[in-house]
Amino acid sequence: MGKRQKRKPDFRRIRPTTVYSFKELADDLDKNIATVRQWHREGMPSLDHCKPPLFDGAVVKKWLRERWANKKSKCGQDEAFCMHCHKARRFAEGSRVNRPHTAKAVLITGKCAVCGCRMNKFASAKSVNFLEAPDARKRVSCAA
Numbered sequence: 001m002g003k004r005q006k007r008k009p010d011f012r013r014i015r016p017t018t019v020y021s022f023k024e025l026a027d028d029l030d031k032n033i034a035t036v037r038q039w040h041r042e043g044m045p046s047l048d049h050c051k052p053p054l055f056d057g058a059v060v061k062k063w064l065r066e067r068w069a070n071k072k073s074k075c076g077q078d079e080a081f082c083m084h085c086h087k088a089r090r091f092a093e094g095s096r097v098n099r100p101h102t103a104k105a106v107l108i109t110g111k112c113a114v115c116g117c118r119m120n121k122f123a124s125a126k127s128v129n130f131l132e133a134p135d136a137r138k139r140v141s142c143a144a
Contacts (some may be wrong), residue, residue, distance in 0.1 A: 016058035080121035082112040089114055098128055
């Protein structure tokens, strides 16, 4: 089997004091040269006076970090990322199920409130217990 390629480049491999060509940058990040050219078309800054373009390592590192940070979608406590809607969405009413995954983690599954697609989210057991503690207390007090 071949080596599995990671989607996210390893930023530690970019030396901030080095100037890179397309091929050198692609080799250092284990990416295809077409990927680096695509990044350049999408706005990765290059040194202005050079043909073919050259890239400053510190600027490339900063640009890639910002690019990956902007792609993340922050989900609230009662939300998960819907792969169909491509947004953080709330769970549909009554579809949320908590399943223990490990001693410290819980897998939360349910359906999207907008499109009905299945969503999954991992959370710490402490945060799930903290969120559900008031409901558990109400059930105990009603049963007594």
